[in-house]
Amino acid sequence: MNLRVEQINKAFGKNDVLKDVSFGIQKGEILSLTGESGCGKSTLLRIISGLEFPDSGNILLEGEDITHWKPEKRQFGFVFQNLSLFPHLDVKENIFYALKKKDQTSSKLNELLEMTGLQGLHKRFPHQLSGGQQQRVALARALAINPRLLILDEPFSSLDELLKTKIREEIFDLLRKLEITTILVSHQASDAFLIADRLVVMRNGEIQQEGTPSDVYMNPVSPYVSEFFGASVIIKGRNTEKDTVRTSFGELNFKSDRSDDIQLFMRPENILISNENDYNLSGTVIRKEFKGPHDVLRIGNESTDEFISLETERCPVGEGQTIYLKVPEDQIQVFK
Known part of the structure; x- marks a missing residue:
C-alpha cells in the first residue's frame, strides 16, 4: 500500500487551513502528523479519509486518484479523538458496526477481542468499560474491516498519563506485529517518538519538517520545531x-x-x-x-x-x- 498526498490546499472562508501539503507513506510504515492544535492536522486527516474534499491537490492510492472517493470505498480504518462508540450498542455490536452480516462471524470476533485484549467483554456496553478498554474497542472496530490504512486521530488525548503510557505501548506492539500502515495524529512529541517511523511536522497549515524522530529531534530546521520536540x-x-x-x-x-x-x-x-x-x-x-x-x-x-x-x-x-x-x-x- 502506497499513499501519496500531493499539493493539498484547503480553506474555510478566508482562512487557509492547508497550504500545498505533500508527503507519502509506504506499506507497513507508521507516520505521525504532529504540530500544535489548529495547525491543520485533523483537516488533513479528514481529507485523506474522504470526510472532506480539498480545494485543490490529490490523494493517490497505489497511483490511483482517490481524492473524491467516498470513505467506505477507501477501506481506511479510523479511530476518532472522542472514540465515537455507540452507547446503546455492546462491544460486539460496536466492533461489527461497519461489517456486513456475512462477515460478522464468531471467529472474527474472537480474533479481534484477543488481538486487542478484550476477551470476555463483548457483551458489555461502553459505560461499563474503563477508558483504556473503550480505546481498545475503537481500535478493534477500525481493524475489523481489514483496513488498507489505519488512521489514529489524537487517540490518547482522553487518557491519564499512566494509562496513556500503557495503552500507547500496547498499540505500538500491535501495529508492529500486524504491519499495518498507519497515520497517527498527535500534538504530543512523546506519542510520535514512541510510535512513529517518520514524522511530518506541521505549522499554520504547512509542513515545517519531515524525517525520522531522531533526525527531527537532533536536527530541527527552525526554533519552532526545536522547541516543539522537547x-x-x-x-x-x-x-x-x-x-x-x-x-x-x-x-x-x-x-x-x-x-x-x-x-x-x-x-x-x-x-x-x-x-x-x-x-x-x-x-x-x-x-x-x-x-x-x-x-x-x-x-x-x-x-x-x-x-x-x-x-x-x-x-x-x-x-x-x-x-x-x-x-x-x-x-x-x-x-x-
Whole structure:
C-alpha cells in the first residue's frame, strides 16, 4: 500500500487551513502528523479519509486518484479523538458496526477481542468499560474491516498519563506485529517518538519538517520545531571575523556560514556544566528548582536581560553563583 498526498490546499472562508501539503507513506510504515492544535492536522486527516474534499491537490492510492472517493470505498480504518462508540450498542455490536452480516462471524470476533485484549467483554456496553478498554474497542472496530490504512486521530488525548503510557505501548506492539500502515495524529512529541517511523511536522497549515524522530529531534530546521520536540536552549549570537560567535554568555569557537546575527540551538543534555572557570560560557544562576531526578536552572547575566533555562542532573552551583557552560561544536545548530 502506497499513499501519496500531493499539493493539498484547503480553506474555510478566508482562512487557509492547508497550504500545498505533500508527503507519502509506504506499506507497513507508521507516520505521525504532529504540530500544535489548529495547525491543520485533523483537516488533513479528514481529507485523506474522504470526510472532506480539498480545494485543490490529490490523494493517490497505489497511483490511483482517490481524492473524491467516498470513505467506505477507501477501506481506511479510523479511530476518532472522542472514540465515537455507540452507547446503546455492546462491544460486539460496536466492533461489527461497519461489517456486513456475512462477515460478522464468531471467529472474527474472537480474533479481534484477543488481538486487542478484550476477551470476555463483548457483551458489555461502553459505560461499563474503563477508558483504556473503550480505546481498545475503537481500535478493534477500525481493524475489523481489514483496513488498507489505519488512521489514529489524537487517540490518547482522553487518557491519564499512566494509562496513556500503557495503552500507547500496547498499540505500538500491535501495529508492529500486524504491519499495518498507519497515520497517527498527535500534538504530543512523546506519542510520535514512541510510535512513529517518520514524522511530518506541521505549522499554520504547512509542513515545517519531515524525517525520522531522531533526525527531527537532533536536527530541527527552525526554533519552532526545536522547541516543539522537547527542551531546547537557544542563545542569540553574532559572528566575528575570528571564526567565533559572540554571545552575552561569552564567545564560542564556532564557525557559521551565516553572517551577522544568528541563533544558536542546542539540546540541554549536550551542555556540560561546571562551577570552575574551565568552560568558555558563563552566567549567574538566577533560580534553581528541584524536580526530582533533575534540577532546573534559570541562568542569566548582568549585561542583558537574556536568560536560558536548563534541565540538568544534580547541579553543584547554587542561586546567585556563577556557572560555566560548554557545548561541543558538533551539537550546535544555527538559525537565522
